[in-house]
Amino acid sequence: MIHDQRAEKFRQIVENKFQIYNSLFMSLPYDKMTNIGMLLPFLGEESKVGYEAGKTPEEIIEEFFKNHTDLQTEEQKLELLFKIIQYIERQVVLFDSIEDAAFPNLHSESDNGTVTNMFERSLQDHKLEKVREKLKDFTVKVVFTAHPTQFYPSSVQRIIHDLRSAITTDSITNIDMLLQQLGKTPFVNKEKPTPIDEALSIISYLRNVYYDSIGELFTKIKRTFGNGNFHLHEDLIQLGFWPGGDRDGNPFVTADVTKRVAEELRSAILKSYYSHLKFVRRRLSFRGVAEALNALSDELYSSIFNGKKITVEDILKRADEAEKILVEQHNSLFLDLLVNFKDRVKIFGTHFATLDIRQDSRIHQKVVDEVFVKICGNVEATYEDKFNKLIQITNKVNADEFEDIVKDTLLTVSQVSEIQELNGLRGMNRYIISNSDAVKDVMNVYAFFKVCGYKDEEINMDIVPLFETMEGLANAENVMNALYQNPIYKKHLERRGNQQTIMLGFSDGTKDGGYLKANWEIYKAKELLTQLSIQNGIKVIFFDGRGGPPARGGGKTHDFYASQGRTIANNKIELTIQGQTITSIFGNKEQAKYNFEQLLTAGVENDVFKNSKKDLTEKERALIIELAEISYQKYSDLKAHPMFVPYLQEMSTLEYYGKTNIGSRPSKRGDGNELKFEDLRAIPFVGSWSQLKQNVPGFFGFGFAMQKMKEEGRFDEVRELYKGSDFFKTLVLNSMMSMNKSYFPLTYYIKNNPKFGAFWDVLFDEYQLSKDIMLELTGFTMLQQEDPLSRKSVKIRERIVLPLLSIQQYALMKIQKGEGNKEAYEKLVTRSLFGNINASRNSA
Numbered sequence: 001m002i003h004d005q006r007a008e009k010f011r012q013i014v015e016n017k018f019q020i021y022n023s024l025f026m027s028l029p030y031d032k033m034t035n036i037g038m039l040l041p042f043l044g045e046e047s048k049v050g051y052e053a054g055k056t057p058e059e060i061i062e063e064f065f066k067n068h069t070d071l072q073t074e075e076q077k078l079e080l081l082f083k084i085i086q087y088i089e090r091q092v093v094l095f096d097s098i099e100d101a102a103f104p105n106l107h108s109e110s111d112n113g114t115v116t117n118m119f120e121r122s123l124q125d126h127k128l129e130k131v132r133e134k135l136k137d138f139t140v141k142v143v144f145t146a147h148p149t150q151f152y153p154s155s156v157q158r159i160i161h162d163l164r165s166a167i168t169t170d171s172i173t174n175i176d177m178l179l180q181q182l183g184k185t186p187f188v189n190k191e192k193p194t195p196i197d198e199a200l201s202i203i204s205y206l207r208n209v210y211y212d213s214i215g216e217l218f219t220k221i222k223r224t225f226g227n228g229n230f231h232l233h234e235d236l237i238q239l240g241f242w243p244g245g246d247r248d249g250n251p252f253v254t255a256d257v258t259k260r261v262a263e264e265l266r267s268a269i270l271k272s273y274y275s276h277l278k279f280v281r282r283r284l285s286f287r288g289v290a291e292a293l294n295a296l297s298d299e300l301y302s303s304i305f306n307g308k309k310i311t312v313e314d315i316l317k318r319a320d321e322a323e324k325i326l327v328e329q330h331n332s333l334f335l336d337l338l339v340n341f342k343d344r345v346k347i348f349g350t351h352f353a354t355l356d357i358r359q360d361s362r363i364h365q366k367v368v369d370e371v372f373v374k375i376c377g378n379v380e381a382t383y384e385d386k387f388n389k390l391i392q393i394t395n396k397v398n399a400d401e402f403e404d405i406v407k408d409t410l411l412t413v414s415q416v417s418e419i420q421e422l423n424g425l426r427g428m429n430r431y432i433i434s435n436s437d438a439v440k441d442v443m444n445v446y447a448f449f450k451v452c453g454y455k456d457e458e459i460n461m462d463i464v465p466l467f468e469t470m471e472g473l474a475n476a477e478n479v480m481n482a483l484y485q486n487p488i489y490k491k492h493l494e495r496r497g498n499q500q501t502i503m504l505g506f507s508d509g510t511k512d513g514g515y516l517k518a519n520w521e522i523y524k525a526k527e528l529l530t531q532l533s534i535q536n537g538i539k540v541i542f543f544d545g546r547g548g549p550p551a552r553g554g555g556k557t558h559d560f561y562a563s564q565g566r567t568i569a570n571n572k573i574e575l576t577i578q579g580q581t582i583t584s585i586f587g588n589k590e591q592a593k594y595n596f597e598q599l600l601t602a603g604v605e606n607d608v609f610k611n612s613k614k615d616l617t618e619k620e621r622a623l624i625i626e627l628a629e630i631s632y633q634k635y636s637d638l639k640a641h642p643m644f645v646p647y648l649q650e651m652s653t654l655e656y657y658g659k660t661n662i663g664s665r666p667s668k669r670g671d672g673n674e675l676k677f678e679d680l681r682a683i684p685f686v687g688s689w690s691q692l693k694q695n696v697p698g699f700f701g702f703g704f705a706m707q708k709m710k711e712e713g714r715f716d717e718v719r720e721l722y723k724g725s726d727f728f729k730t731l732v733l734n735s736m737m738s739m740n741k742s743y744f745p746l747t748y749y750i751k752n753n754p755k756f757g758a759f760w761d762v763l764f765d766e767y768q769l770s771k772d773i774m775l776e777l778t779g780f781t782m783l784q785q786e787d788p789l790s791r792k793s794v795k796i797r798e799r800i801v802l803p804l805l806s807i808q809q810y811a812l813m814k815i816q817k818g819e820g821n822k823e824a825y826e827k828l829v830t831r832s833l834f835g836n837i838n839a840s841r842n843s844a
Contacts, residue, residue: 007788013102036087042068043803051745057809089835101167113598130608140599141574143240146198199243199261211272213592234346239353246358248434255411262419269352274300283334292322351427358432361441367409387443396453413448436465437472439482466503470513473521477528484536503543514635514701520628530569544575561602563726565615573603631701643759652688698738703770740783797839808832
């Protein structure tokens with residue numbers, strides 16, 4: 001019933017509004033675009049009917065030109081296609097803004113996963129004290145990354161923000177003016193952004209969205225669960241930050257960049273405090289209180305603009321002075337405003353978000369090798385000998401004696417203490433190692449600190465291995481066991497409060513092992529590492545990358561975390577978000593607050609409201625292992641297919657990601673011209689499947705594994721697993737969401753391609769098989785039946801961008817055939833990436 005009501009509301013306040021406001025595009029001041037609004041529906045219809053009839057994109061576009069225009073030259077036709085792309089890009093922005101503006105009306109304060117819902121449930125089940133207990137020692141952390149899937153320049157993002165506000169109040173005049181501005185504002189960066197540009201773009205979200213949304217949510221939780229004895233800890237909700245610190249594969253991130261971004265983060269939070277304090281001072285104008293707050297305001301100003309150091313303790317000391325006078329002399333009037341300000345200071349410190357350092361283990365080994373040669377000479381030594389020798393070093397190595405990456409790595413480590421001095425220990429306290437699969441990968445980083453002159457007790461950093469490949473995940477237990485037993489590392493962990501963060505499955509898990517296998521390996525690794533850590537007296541925290549379980553194909557994060565059983569440590573929920581996911585899921589205050597709540601309650605509920613469906617039985621576990629192995633073999637066969645990489649190279653947009661000026665880093669690892677599977681970055685890899693509307697990483701092998709069970713007469717076992725296990729059910733539903741964003745008719749024409757036809761058939765057959773068997777398993781009649789709002793949103797978005805996909809495929813076909821203006825068609829492919837990715841929102 002609630003689903004039906006919300007679906008009807010969605011129709012009224014999203015679909016209908018889009019139709020109405022979309023008509024305003026007809027009068028937009030585009031150069032030579034007055035008739036685009038008239039022509040576009042024809043192209044949309046030609047595409048829909050054409051694909052259903054088995055026509056190729058080339059046939060559809062050519063028939064569109066013939067039936068609806070009188071254009072003759074290639075130049076005229078290309079110009080029209082570029083204008084259509086610009087038009088559709090702006091339609092996507094309009095729909096985004098309408099849907100985001102409708103968010104508060106489509107979601108209730110008492111929805112599943114909200115703080116209010118959790119409070120009501122805790123009262124009913126008499127578990128209020130248990131929830132309070134869990135909240136005292138639980139943390140949610142969202143880490144923002146600069147991965148290149150955010151296509152909107154900052155000028156467009158500002159328009160989107162204003163457009164959303166205008167739509168909320170249904171101000172036709174303002175909407176019309178903003179759409180006109182949108183029509184004239186470029187959607188494309190002329191140059192690639194620098195890492196500093198990327199950092200500043202996300203810092204603007206910190207200031208304009210998260211400062212308030214997290215502060216307000218903290219206050220809401222305090223009020224909801226508070227009593228005289230209950231006090232929330234300030235680390236309940238944390239932010240992490242990778243732009244400017246993540247140098248894995250990004251040669252443009254240097255020690256100087258990291259230092260500058262740390263300064264920008266510190267400056268941004270102090271500016272937020274200064275602005276917030278202005279509001280507080282308007283009310284707290286009482287004698288004694290005003291003077292204390294004015295002095296604090298002056299100190300913040302001096303720190304922001306004159307570089308004078310200020311600490312959290314300094315800020316709180318002034319605020320405490322004001323509070324004491326307010327309580328003793330002024331009847332605590334407006335006390336809540338001052339307490340709210342102090343809470344923000346406790347939450348965000350002088351760092352705003354924790355800046356992480358990340359680098360690839362292979363780069364680290366190169367650094368260790370060169371430093372070892374410089375210190376010990378060119379002697380034969382094992383990996384273990386090298387880091388053991390370097391850990392004993394007492395003299396600081398001079399970074400200037402080295403070049404390039406070695407020098408920069410040493411400079412980066414050397415300045416950690418300086419950043420911590422200004423931003424606080426929470427400002428920078430983690431070094432993450434990509435592609436970890438051995439003890440040396442962690443100990444090498446420890447060695448960096450020693451050769452940079454740090455004493456053991458001065459290394460105020462957590463060293464975080466990132467196990468992302470199948471090999472890395474398989475080695476994770478042995479690696480961590482050896483580290484926990486290593487005397488030097490053991491002492492380091494003691495100094496860090498016997499707490500170890502382990503990152504799993506950031507980018508390459510699904511790419512490497514396929515959807516089901518990757519998810520199961522990560523789940524299994526978490527179980528083993530939980531048990532191992534408990535045995536060693538270590539509090540383990542799991543950090544999920546966007547490429548891990550909650551994503552790749554578009555997963556529902558709350559459902560994923562709420563489905564984890566008691567065999568997995570639940571001390572903290574931590575995950576990365578990136579690109580357009582920042583704007584689409586955490587892009588405004590209402591959405592950000594709601595989604596932070598969803599994460600928080602998922603973690604608390606897991607411990608407090610025990611559910612047998614979360615704990616896998618031995619029988620369920622054995623079946624998942626069997627399904628995962630069958631699925632992995634099927635996916636491995638696909639990867640081994642001789643056409644796998646050539647198909648992506650020649651038939652998809654893979655090689656165009658690097659030309660988009662959206663991210664500062666290269667689109668693949670390695671320097672060679674030959675494209676190797678292992679060098680493929682996960683985002684262009686997953687994004688290219690998404691552009692083809694094939695979404696292979698989200699389903700391939702899963703359906704095949706279930707079909708095999710069915711053929712063996714064991715499908716009832718799979719049904720029981722789906723009904724009995726929240727974890728497996730979440731995997732199925734997330735995979736179905738991924739398939740719902742697929743549209744194979746777009747590429748039917750490849751069936752007849754002599755080189756790739758057979759490979760395309762493999763992909764399509766698995767899609768069809770997976771779709772049919774998952775519908776049979778769930779009893780649904782359509783994909784995403786259980787989530788009508790998401791289904792409707794996907795349907796409208798896919799309809800908006802279908803003409804864009806036709807244009808993209810048309811251009812790719814022209815390039816493949818070597819026909820016409822190759823440079824123009826390549827630009828057409830690149831430009832069409834933008835609208836497609838923004839429309840699909842969580843494609844990467």
